[in-house]
Amino acid sequence: MSRLAKTHQPPYYAVIFSSQRTEIDKGYEKMAEKMVELASQQKGFLGVESAHDGELGITVSYWESLDAIKQWKEHSAHQVAQNRGKKEWYKNFALRVCKVERDNFFEM
């Protein structure tokens, strides 16, 4: 099954979230699943791709507009998750908001 996000023609927006976790696991998986579920229900959500090895995680979510990203950032349940993330789960992270200008898909 393809795990690539089925985004439409550019332009659209991407949020690249790269992170390294602490040793604290408590509540993380459940919260991560809940956040993907909630984000998927947001207006302007286009898709998400996520991969992590033992050390680094990269999650890229795709959005229709900067406004949709702002709405999601300010979503109350997401705010709770962000705060717990900084206090407990993340050693460090980088979050980058980008405009996707062109894309290219390949399938065997």
Place this chain on the structure above:
Amino acid sequence: MSRLAKTHQPPYYAVIFSSQRTEIDKGYEKMAEKMVELASQQKGFLGVESAHDGELGITVSYWESLDAIKQWKEHSAHQVAQNRGKKEWYKNFALRVCKVERDNFFEM
């Protein structure tokens, strides 16, 4: 050790490469390492972040300009790798070229 790319203030550019591999492993690791090494030597290269689980890989490389991305795309050794990738290693991939408009770093 931090595996996050130390990029400067936006704007700059990101190439998000999300892929799912075939069963063919031959030559892949060696080529992937060689490509990271070569890309790092390119003018305008800012950094790279890469994570893969058993099924999906996400590599994000960061660049000074669209021209730097174009030069790397057309690099002869990279062309060879791209062709082998399509013939042997990748079941599917999505490649997205983006302009990073803002970013946010966190460190505990």
